[in-house]
Amino acid sequence: MHETEGPTNMRRKVLHSEILCPYLALSYLFLLLNTSVYVRYHHYNDALPTLFSIAVYLSYSFLYLLPVILVLFVINIFLSLSSVSGFLSKINIDPSWLLYIPAVLLIWILQVMIYADGYIFRFYSFHVNGFVWNLVLTPGGIESMGGDMATFASFGAIAFGFFILQLALLVLLWFFEPIRRFCLGLFNRRFVALSSSALLLLMALQSVVYGVANLHAYTPIMNVTDDFPLYVPLTFNRLARSAGMEPEKKAGFRFNRKTTRICYPLAPIQENAQHHKYNIVWLVGESLRADMMNQEVMPETWAFSRKAVRFENHYGSSNGTRQSLFSMFYGLYGNYWFSFLKEGRGPVIMDVLLRQGYQINLFSSARFSYPEFNKTVFAQVPETLYHDVSELPPGLGWQHDRENVKRMLDFIEKRQKGRPFMTFMFFESPHARYYFPPESAIRKPYLDVFNYATVDLQRDVGLIKNRYINSCHHLDSQYGRVLRYLKEHDLLDSTIVILTGDHGEEFLEKGHWGHNSSFVEEQTRTPLVLWVPGMPPRQVDRMTSHVDIPATLLPLLGVTTPAEFYSQGLDLLGPQGKKFTLMVDWNALAYVDEKNKVTFGYSGIAMNRKATTKDDVVIEDQEDFYATHRPVFLQIMKELVRFSK
Numbered sequence: 001m002h003e004t005e006g007p008t009n010m011r012r013k014v015l016h017s018e019i020l021c022p023y024l025a026l027s028y029l030f031l032l033l034n035t036s037v038y039v040r041y042h043h044y045n046d047a048l049p050t051l052f053s054i055a056v057y058l059s060y061s062f063l064y065l066l067p068v069i070l071v072l073f074v075i076n077i078f079l080s081l082s083s084v085s086g087f088l089s090k091i092n093i094d095p096s097w098l099l100y101i102p103a104v105l106l107i108w109i110l111q112v113m114i115y116a117d118g119y120i121f122r123f124y125s126f127h128v129n130g131f132v133w134n135l136v137l138t139p140g141g142i143e144s145m146g147g148d149m150a151t152f153a154s155f156g157a158i159a160f161g162f163f164i165l166q167l168a169l170l171v172l173l174w175f176f177e178p179i180r181r182f183c184l185g186l187f188n189r190r191f192v193a194l195s196s197s198a199l200l201l202l203m204a205l206q207s208v209v210y211g212v213a214n215l216h217a218y219t220p221i222m223n224v225t226d227d228f229p230l231y232v233p234l235t236f237n238r239l240a241r242s243a244g245m246e247p248e249k250k251a252g253f254r255f256n257r258k259t260t261r262i263c264y265p266l267a268p269i270q271e272n273a274q275h276h277k278y279n280i281v282w283l284v285g286e287s288l289r290a291d292m293m294n295q296e297v298m299p300e301t302w303a304f305s306r307k308a309v310r311f312e313n314h315y316g317s318s319n320g321t322r323q324s325l326f327s328m329f330y331g332l333y334g335n336y337w338f339s340f341l342k343e344g345r346g347p348v349i350m351d352v353l354l355r356q357g358y359q360i361n362l363f364s365s366a367r368f369s370y371p372e373f374n375k376t377v378f379a380q381v382p383e384t385l386y387h388d389v390s391e392l393p394p395g396l397g398w399q400h401d402r403e404n405v406k407r408m409l410d411f412i413e414k415r416q417k418g419r420p421f422m423t424f425m426f427f428e429s430p431h432a433r434y435y436f437p438p439e440s441a442i443r444k445p446y447l448d449v450f451n452y453a454t455v456d457l458q459r460d461v462g463l464i465k466n467r468y469i470n471s472c473h474h475l476d477s478q479y480g481r482v483l484r485y486l487k488e489h490d491l492l493d494s495t496i497v498i499l500t501g502d503h504g505e506e507f508l509e510k511g512h513w514g515h516n517s518s519f520v521e522e523q524t525r526t527p528l529v530l531w532v533p534g535m536p537p538r539q540v541d542r543m544t545s546h547v548d549i550p551a552t553l554l555p556l557l558g559v560t561t562p563a564e565f566y567s568q569g570l571d572l573l574g575p576q577g578k579k580f581t582l583m584v585d586w587n588a589l590a591y592v593d594e595k596n597k598v599t600f601g602y603s604g605i606a607m608n609r610k611a612t613t614k615d616d617v618v619i620e621d622q623e624d625f626y627a628t629h630r631p632v633f634l635q636i637m638k639e640l641v642r643f644s645k
Contacts, residue, residue: 018173018180018184019100019170019173019174019180020072020099020100020103021184021187021188021189021191021192022173022180022183022184022186022187023103023169023170023173024065024068024069024072024103024192025183025186025187025191025192025195026169026183026187027065027107027166027169028061028062028065030111030165031061031064031065031107031110031111031114032057032058032061034111034114034115034118035057035060035061035064035114035118036057037118037119037121037122038057038118038121038227038228038229039053039054039057039227046220048220048221049220049221049223049224052206052209052210052213052221052224053224053227055202055205055206055209056206056224056225056228056231057228058199058202059199059200059202059203059206060203060228060230060231062196062199062200062203063203064110064114064230065107065110068103068106068107068110071102071106072099072102072103072106075098075099075102076099079098079099100170100174103170104163104166104167104170107166108162108163108166111162111165111166112159112162115158115159115162116128117229121227121229127229128229150449150451151451151452151453154451154452154453154454155452155453157453158453207232207233207234208234209221210222210225210233210234211233211234211235211236212236214233214235214236215235215236219610261339261343261644261645262336262339262340262343262345262643262644262645263643263644263645264330264332264336264340264345264348264566264643265348265561265565265566266564266565266566266642266643267561267565268561269348269351269352269559269561269566270559270560270561271352271355271356271557271558271559271560272558272559272560273558274558275556275557275558276556276558277356277420277557277558278420278494278495278496278532278533278556278557279420279421279422279491279494279495279496280353280358280420280421280422280423280495280496280498280553281423281482281486281495281496281497281498282422282423282424282425282498283424283425283427283479283482283497283498283499283500284325284328284424284425284426284427284500284501284502285427285429285430285472285475285479285500285501285502286321286366286426286427286428286429286430286431286501286502287430287431287432287468287501287502287503287504287505287514287515288430288472288475288500288501288502288504288505288526288527289501289503289504289505289522289523289525289526290314290504290525290526290527291525292430292469292472292527293305293310293527293529296442297442297469297472297473297476298472298473298475298476298479299476300476300477300479300480300483301476301479301480301483301499301527301529304479304483304499304529304531305499305527305529306537307531307537308497308529308530308531308532308535308537309529309530309531309532309535309537309538309539309540309572309573310527310528310529310530310537310538310539310540311527311528311529311530311540311544311572312539312540312541313540313541313542313543313544314500314525314526314527314528314543314544314545314546315524315525315526315543315544315545315546315581315583315592316501316502316503316504316524316525316526316545316546316583317333317334317545317546317547317581317582317583317584318334318502318503318524318583318584318585319503319504319515319516319517319518319519319523319524319583319585320502320503320515320516320585320586321371321502321503322334322337322371323337323583323584323585324502324503324546325371325373325377325426325502325546326340326376326377327545327546327547327569328500328502328546328547328549328550329347329349329350329377329549329550330347330348330349330377330550330567331347331348331547331548331549331550331551331563331566331567331568331569332547332567332568332643333547333568333582333584333589333639333640334583334584334585335584335589335640336643336644337376337584339644340376341372341375341376344375344376344379345376345379346376346377346378346379346380346381347377347550348550348554348559348566349550349553349554349557350377350378350380350381351380352554352557352559353422353557354380354381356420356557356558357419357420358419358420358421358422359415359416359419359420359421359422360381360385360421360422360423361385361387361408361411361421361423362378362381362385362386362387362423362424362425363387363388363404363407363408363423363424363425363426364386364387364388364389364404364425364426365388365389365392365397365400365401365404365425365426365427365428365429366388366389366426366428366431367388367389367390368386368388374386387404387407389428392404396435397427397428397429397431397435397471398428398429398435398436398437398440398471398474399435400428401427401428401429401474401475401478402478404425404427405425405478405481405482408423408425408482409481409482409485411423412485412489412491426502427475427478429471429472429474429475429478430468430471430472430475430501430505432450432468432505432514433450433452433467434450434464434467434468434470434471435471435474436467436470436471436473436474437474440470440471440473440474440477441470441473442469442470442473443465443466443469443470444466445463445466446463446464446466446467446470447460447463447464447466447467450464450467457508457513458508461507461508461513464507464513465507468505468507479499483497492531492533493533494533495531495533496530496531496532496533496553496556497529497530497531498528498529498530498531498549499527499528499529499530499531500526500527500528500529500546501526501527502526503515503523503524503526504521504522504523504524504525504526505522505523506518506520506522506523507522509522510522510616516585516586519583519585519588519590519592519597519599520616521614521615521616524583524590524592528544528572530552530572530573532556532573535573540572542576542577543577543578543580543581543592543593543594544572544577544581545569545578545581545583547567547568547569547581547582548567548569548570548571548572548577548578549569549572550563550566550567550569551563551566551567551569551570551571551572552569552571552572552573554566554567555571568639568642568643579593579594580592580593580632581593582636582639582640587601588600588601589640591629591632591633591636592614593614594614595613595614596611596612596613596614596619596625596629597611597612597613597614597616598610598611598612598625598629610622611625611626
């Protein structure tokens with residue numbers, strides 16, 4: 001019995017090495033193909049950043065695989081215990097499969113995770129982060145992206161394809177001896193051990209290079225690391241100071257994204273009881289960028305804007321919906337979002353409307369739970385007054401918009417006539433995948449089938465933009481329905497109308513598609529049209545922002561408390577505006593004035609970005625820019641915590 005067990009156990013050990021070594025080596029090569037997305041879309045100007053990027057690419061691809069190798073090593077030790085092997089033989093289970101099955105599953109999961117992160121990076125230039133997890137975990141998040149069953153099926157097929165790949169590698173190595181022997185000739189245990197050692201050495205080398213680059217503030221090296229997920233920077237600042245060497249200062253500042261407990265408003269809100277109680281109709285189009293406001297794409301809104309106050313240099317307060325609508329209602333910069341969400345504190349403007357007895361109905365073709373407007377912007381409004389996509393039959397964004405406009409007009413029609421009303425609607429037509437009916441197609445050809453998993457941006461971006469333009473044309477028709485109703489029912493003489501978008505949308509003009517990835521003009525500029533009864537029409541060319549809206553509306557609602565006690569914006573209808581504004585997303589903060597723009601990271605050593613002109617052209621003398629703007633940046637640091645305890 002002992003004579004037969006010895007060779008069998010030895011054979012199993014040989015098979016482990018014969019199969020696992022080439023299996024892991026081949027998996028690493030396929031993983032390199034998967035992670036190549038992190039180097040394919042970066043433009044390197046010098047040799048050193050290029051070589052550093054290759055070193056990070058090779059070593060970090062191995063680092064991503066290393067936890068799987070360690071798990072398999074532990075399992076192998078466990079299986080080598082004679083008591084375990086004896087137990088498994090009694091129940092007729094080959095111990096080898098208890099090693100190979102985890103190998104296939106773990107590497108498959110790794111490949112899918114890298115593919116998903118690389119997909120996000122390729123489209124949006126950021127990795128899986130808090131925003132993405134919020135998107136996945138918050139009710140309505142995935143739905144808001146506009147994916148259909150064909151898209152989900154495509155991604156499912158890709159994930160299944162990775163599983164088949166990993167399983168096929170194992171099957172080939174297990175059952176086909178010529179293939180196994182060929183691979184063993186290339187990837188024997190000695191080769192794998194030497195290669196692993198070389199990659200670990202390369203890992204250490206690139207870490208040292210980064211540490212030296214950080215010591216000398218060499219940003220071309222530091223910026224490369226933003227391309228790789230989970231990059232861990234090594235710094236020598238403390239060691240350098242102990243040796244009497246002062247590290248070079250990095251250009252820029254670092255701001256804290258999350259505030260502490262809020263103090264809002266800073267003073268009690270006082271109201272003049274004799275003010276005129278205007279109705280309010282507040283319409284916001286998802287991803288409506290500024291240049292869509294023209295006579296061809298949005299003729300009805302364009303015509304209305306000629307009779308109202310229109311703002312030609314207007315910014316959303318973010319490149320995403322969450323912080324932009326936050327600033328639009330609170331009058332605060334978006335860094336406060338997290339604290340207000342935590343405390344469930346609504347904005348002053350909704351306090352005032354409720355206190356004054358306004359009839360309120362809120363409509364959205366998305367969900368009020370994503371982003372969490374039910375816990376922030378409309379936190380104090382009873383949920384019975386919310387009407388979102390969850391109440392509508394299945395359909396596309398343009399269909400939901402049409403149905404919600406009908407419901408909004410029904411609310412206005414059936415309201416109690418002696419009381420003022422406020423209604424808000426968030427439109428989804430211009431949200432990717434850009435929805436419109438055939439009659440709204442003013443730009444042809446357009447991408448007929450928009451599948452996230454199979455679309456080629458470089459090839460299809462013109463057709464995709466045509467879809468977007470058509471969807472904006474449909475949005476205009478829905479804005480027009482509301483405006484015509486107000487005119488036909490003589491409500492424009494008593495109603496404030498706000499027409500705007502949350503943020504813009506880019507179509508590779510600056511290297512990105514969509515939004516949430518950059519603070520370029522295409523992603524942050526949006527139209528704003530403000531109708532105030534009795535206000536003469538005019539065009540405002542100075543820079544304005546969503547953060548200015550509450551400071552404009554609240555005085556019209558009788559609030560006499562100065563805006564500085566509840567807002568960081570200024571009255572849009574006043575003679576002067578702010579000289580700059582701030583925009584915020586999950587990862588960064590952008591300062592923009594009439595000439596310049598600069599982005600700061602909240603955290604992370606390599607998060608500082610280059611300063612540019614307002615039109616996103618890189619400024620050559622970065623040091624001089626930061627030196628001349630230091631006073632205003634210090635002012636911003638104070639402003640970001642002004643409403644915190």
